[in-house]
Amino acid sequence: MTHTQDPGRAARKPWYRQLYVQVLVAIVIGIVLGWRWPDLATSMEPIGTTFITAMKMLIGPIVFLTVIGGIAGVADLKKVGLTGIKALTYFQIGTIVALLTGLVAINIFRLGDGVHADPAALKTSEDAGQYISQGEHQHWWEFLTGIVPNSFFSPFVEGDILQVIFLAVIFGIALKAVGKTGEPLVAGVHRLTGVVFKVLSYVMKVAPLGAFGAMSYAIGKFGLSTLTSLGSLILLFYVTSILFVVVVLGGVLAAYVRLNIFQLVRYFKEEFFLILGTSTAEPALPGLMRKLQFMGAEKSTVGLVVPTGYSFNLDGAAIYLSLATLYIAQATDTPLSATQQLGLLAVMLLTSKGAAGVAGGGFIALTATLSTVGHVPAAGIMLIFGIDKFMSECRALVNFFGNAVATLFVAKWENGLDLARARAVLAGKAGEPPMTAEAEDARLAAASPAAKTVGVTP
Numbered sequence: 001m002t003h004t005q006d007p008g009r010a011a012r013k014p015w016y017r018q019l020y021v022q023v024l025v026a027i028v029i030g031i032v033l034g035w036r037w038p039d040l041a042t043s044m045e046p047i048g049t050t051f052i053t054a055m056k057m058l059i060g061p062i063v064f065l066t067v068i069g070g071i072a073g074v075a076d077l078k079k080v081g082l083t084g085i086k087a088l089t090y091f092q093i094g095t096i097v098a099l100l101t102g103l104v105a106i107n108i109f110r111l112g113d114g115v116h117a118d119p120a121a122l123k124t125s126e127d128a129g130q131y132i133s134q135g136e137h138q139h140w141w142e143f144l145t146g147i148v149p150n151s152f153f154s155p156f157v158e159g160d161i162l163q164v165i166f167l168a169v170i171f172g173i174a175l176k177a178v179g180k181t182g183e184p185l186v187a188g189v190h191r192l193t194g195v196v197f198k199v200l201s202y203v204m205k206v207a208p209l210g211a212f213g214a215m216s217y218a219i220g221k222f223g224l225s226t227l228t229s230l231g232s233l234i235l236l237f238y239v240t241s242i243l244f245v246v247v248v249l250g251g252v253l254a255a256y257v258r259l260n261i262f263q264l265v266r267y268f269k270e271e272f273f274l275i276l277g278t279s280t281a282e283p284a285l286p287g288l289m290r291k292l293q294f295m296g297a298e299k300s301t302v303g304l305v306v307p308t309g310y311s312f313n314l315d316g317a318a319i320y321l322s323l324a325t326l327y328i329a330q331a332t333d334t335p336l337s338a339t340q341q342l343g344l345l346a347v348m349l350l351t352s353k354g355a356a357g358v359a360g361g362g363f364i365a366l367t368a369t370l371s372t373v374g375h376v377p378a379a380g381i382m383l384i385f386g387i388d389k390f391m392s393e394c395r396a397l398v399n400f401f402g403n404a405v406a407t408l409f410v411a412k413w414e415n416g417l418d419l420a421r422a423r424a425v426l427a428g429k430a431g432e433p434p435m436t437a438e439a440e441d442a443r444l445a446a447a448s449p450a451a452k453t454v455g456v457t458p
Contacts, residue, residue, distance in 0.1 A: 019207060023273040026212035030277070034219025041220025044213045048278065051210025054203050055283040058196060060156040062286050063307040064168045065193040070303025071172030072186045079414070080173070080304065087305045087410050091313040094402060095352060097248055098315040099345050102322030105240040107341075111232050112330025117383055162311045200286050211277025218279070218389055233327060233384065237391055241319055241398045249315075249405045257405075257412045258419065263426035264404060267291065271400065279389065281396040285310060288404060294433040295425045296418030297411040305410050309403035314352055316398030317365060320391060321348045324366055328380035340375070347372050 016022075034041035071080050106112075147166045149155045155163035175182035175189075250261030265272065268291065271284035285306065292302045325344060329336050336344070351369045370378040384391075411417040424430045 018270075019204065020270040020273045022208040023211045023270070023277055026208035027215050027273065027277045030212045030215030031219050033216045034221075038220040041216040044216035044220070047213025048210055048215075048217055049213070051203075051206060051213065052278055052280060052283065055210075056159050058200050058203065059161065059282055059285060060159060060164050061196050062193075062200070062289075063161060063164050064156075065189055065196060066289060066303040067165060067168035067307060068172040068175065069186070069189050069193060070300035071169065072175050072182070072189070074176070074300045077173060077176055080169075080300070083301055083304055083410065083414055084308070086413055087308055087406065088312065090406055090409055091309065092349070094313060094315055094406065095318045095349060096345070098244060098318035098398075098402075099322045099348055099352075101240060101244050101248070102319040103326060103341060103345065105236060106323045106326040106330070109236055110330055111236060112327045112332075115331035115383070116333060117331045117380065161307060165307050165311070168307075197286065197290075207274055207277075207283070210283075211274065214278045233323075234387055234390055237320065237323055238394050240323065241316060241394050244315065244319060245398060245401050249401060252409060253405050257408050257417070257422075259408065259422060259426060261401075261405075265401065267295075267426055268401070268404065272397065275396045275400055276393050279392040279396060281310070281400045284400055288400065288407075291433045292404065292407050292411075294430075295408075296421035297407060298414070298416030301411045301414055301416045302407055305407045306403055309406050310399075313403050313406050314395075314399050315402035316395035318348065318352045319398065320395050321352055321366055321369060324381075324384055325369055325376060328370070328383060329376045331383055332377050332380045334376050336376075344369070344373060344376075 030041070030044070033044070071077075074080050147162055149160070149163040149167065152167065154160075155167060175186055245265075246261060253259050253261050253264065268284075268288070271287045271291075274287075275281050275284050289302050289306050292306065293299050322345065325348070326336070326341070328334075348369050351365045351372065366381055367378060370376050370381065408417060408422070412419070421430065425433075
């Protein structure tokens with residue numbers, strides 16, 4: 001008997017051709033360049049920003065097309081609504097737990113005590129000024145009222161993922177509602193998705209250059225000395241984040257989905273190093289969607305939960321917000337009762353949603369939080385502005401793995417996860433994930449009962 005070969009199963013590349021190895025080497029070279037030759041390193045900024053811009057150029061179309069394709073592929077539109085409600089419920093609970101994690105950590109170690117900073121004496125740099133100004137004029141409710149775009153194309157031009165999702169959901173529902181009339185358009189969406197992912201595969205080939213440019217610039221401009229000035233706060237944030245991923249996310253994954261968090265982290269090693277080098281989770285979004293689908297999560301669930309999670313499920317930003325806010329309060333000798341801290345948590349639950357897809361988003365959300373609360377001096381944010389860049393990588397990584405776990409959780413909740421395949425993939429027994437969406441569609445087609453019947457000969 002002859003079976004069709006799984007398109008997802010391919011010979012493993014030599015180690016030096018693995019993307020994560022190349023990105024890791026690029027990060028190390030960037031750190032050394034920034035440390036030894038800072039002036040030269042800062043001139044590498046255009047390399048990093050150009051790569052990130054190229055990735056952001058594709059994020060809007062990818063989200064738009066995959067959400068439409070996911071909704072159009074669901075037999076019952078009620079399932080789309082239920083999936084969305086389940087995802088948003090999980091997101092809110094996850095954000096609350098992340099905020100509480102940060103609050104508990106900074107209340108235990110109280111790193112701000114003894115600083116006695118005078119907010120009036122803190123000087124605002126030009127770079128920080130633009131973020132502070134934006135944060136002070138940002139209201140907690142703007143992420144809700146800003147969902148509806150001014151025009152059809154503005155979300156793609158401005159890179160507003162939440163507005164792109166809004167448009168995609170409306171178009172997906174409409175295509176499903178018109179029935180056969182919309183079938184040619186749905187087929188066109190699937191074909192166009194394959195083309196966009198092919199373009200993405202070309203851009204990803206220069207990911208090591210992008211990581212090198214971004215890391216060189218960061219170390220060259222801010223310097224390794226910045227790490228030592230507030231090293232204890234950076235260390236607390238990283239340790240808290242790691243514990244959150246391992247204990248909280250790992251516990252949820254093990255208890256409900258029955259998967260191992262360490263295997264999941266290893267599975268996403270390419271995306272891990274890409275985020276570490278570029279300090280943003282956006283370039284890893286397409287890879288996250290592709291690999292989750294390869295694991296056996298339903299395409300419609302992945303297409304809806306992952307893009308939405310990038311706007312609503314920001315666990316890393318939540319930990320950062322609560323930890324940084326309490327640190328500033330302690331450093332400026334601003335007493336906060338338990339009731340006031342819970343009030344802060346309620347505000348941060350909303351302001352954290354505005355940190356997605358914006359340069360300096362975490363810092364802007366922090367400013368918005370302090371401006372909304374009022375009794376914690378907003379000028380205190382200058383105490384941590386210098387180290388914010390070194391905390392952005394960790395924020396992005398926690399956001400990324402939070403969304404990976406969230407998608408697997410919702411997929412299992414929806415009975416849309418092939419658990420046996422997921423375990424085989426994480427154990428390395430199912431081949432390498434395909435680099436394009438069309439290859440993954442071919443794998444799914446080959447795995448269907450009809451394809452198996454055709455692919456077997458006596």
